[in-house]
Amino acid sequence: MKETFSPSVRALRGVSGAPVLPVTPPDPGALAAKVRTLAPSMTRSMQRVAEAVAGDPAGCAHLTVTALAVRTGTSEATVVRTARLLGYPGYRDLRLALAALAAQQATGAPPAMTADIAVDDPLGDVVTKLAMEEQQTLADTAAQLDMAQLEAAVAALAAARRTDIYGIAASALVGQDLAQKLLRIGLIAHAHADPHLAVTNAVQLRPGDVALAITHSGTTHDVIEPLRAAFDRGATTIAITGRPDGAVTQYADLVLTTSTSRESELRPAAMSSRTSQLLVVDCLFIGVAQRTYEDAAPALSASYEALAHRHSPRSGRA
Template sequence: MTDPQRPTPENLVARVRGVLPSLTPSAQIVARLILDDPATVARSTITELSAASGTSEATIVRTARVLGFSGYSQLRLALAAAAATGRGGTDRLVPGDLAPDDPLSDVIAKVTRAEAQAISDTAAQLSPEQLGEVVGAITGARRVDVYGVAASGLVAMDMAQKLLRIGLSAHAFTDAHLALTSAVLLKPGDVAVGVSCTGETPDVLEPMRQAGLAGATTVAITNNPRSALAEVCGHVLISAGRETTFRPGALASRISQLLIVDYVFVGVAQRTSEVSNGALHATRAAIGRFKADFRPRARRPS
């Protein structure tokens, strides 16, 4: 598996959110302090942060390394740089959770802000090199199978539909039994894409394992770069989404997963522009004729 992009001030926040579910309970305390009050963490020595978090200095160092830094000093520098560029303030890190008594005007503002942030975080941490490798694999694939369930299943269907529109053989599977049936029949040169917010969904994880054993190129779209799904896949595209009380993880990540699908789709369409343009024109014309043929006609007066 190719390691995700090294953390920068632009993608540090997304990296912390992404690995949070996979951290140990003590490391999660450190990570939440980083998200809730990055300026204080940037100013704190490791001894001060240990006292404030109630965790050991060794836990803090391990957390920094999980985030991609060699130690706590480098993490502090990155947090300071994020604050200096306006990317580490609490407005960015904590967009505001939804409360049961929030007026709809606040619901609109908070959801909009969270969705916009998910898009921004995904763009900041996505590696163009990694994306290019995925686009290249899909462009030359005999077949593309996409696996996902629940909200991620909707993303899987969107990806398959988009690729189908430009002439690729693409199929989405939201049932584990059908996914496994498909996965074991894949061959080298085929591509399997697994979509899972947590990266731990068995219905996606096992078909992706089988697809890899069959020789297919494997791609993960997930929030968690340290998940089991990321470990079994040859390519990992990291999405970002902040979980809140009324927006659980799968829903929070959907917009960023769809963004990654659009990146892949446009990249493939660019590389196959002659074929994809023809396919888009043909499918658009077919749908247009269908709608015209079955459009209700006004009845003539008797």
């Protein structure tokens, strides 16, 4: 049975047990996205630290760990824990990122704008606000994606004997999208939205297979259960989640973190999480297609040809 290991150890394992690059600290420009993504899972004191560094990177970059603790009414230990949760090895690394972010902001680039949708907003304003939020969500997700983890996930999918994908509700739609993309380039992939079928299929997996779970919250039991079953049987496991500290990551060899905009009454998290999940899925698919191009190109061409008649006018038919 495959041993359970911590996120830090998982990040050092390759898809076949060999070491890979450790998790890369986030790009300075992704700091605000990281704070938005992780804030719900932070303690209130950690939230104060995170909000301070995201809101005033230039000011905080000059503060010692003690000074930042005083400014936020927390402790030095809380500051260090917050830095590590945000993806930095220590507070010194966070300060360097803050200085870099402050330098970027000093160039005069306008800050990203966000706006909640009100119940009485004109439809034109709704379109503008949604477009703005979607763009920000995509930019945040792209900025905070760990390239080492993404590369390893692509390699695992490209080499997999079989890929099982688990997701519920909106995440199930994303899983179906990835499955049909992989099928069209000649790979064996199945998306399971039924939790019972997901588990019964997961227990059939073995080393050389891939199981991929999609859950924004990171706590969806119906997604975690089949991923755990696949993990225990030696399959390479991948999680696409908005919560890198969520329960699903306990059984994931590789974790791909998504970002979402703020949740509001008329725009639940499922909307923006789907957008960011689809970006990650597209990155995985393109990466796999590149790696398997000699086989993928003919398979994709054959699938186009097989469906071509369904897109042509049916003249002369009853």
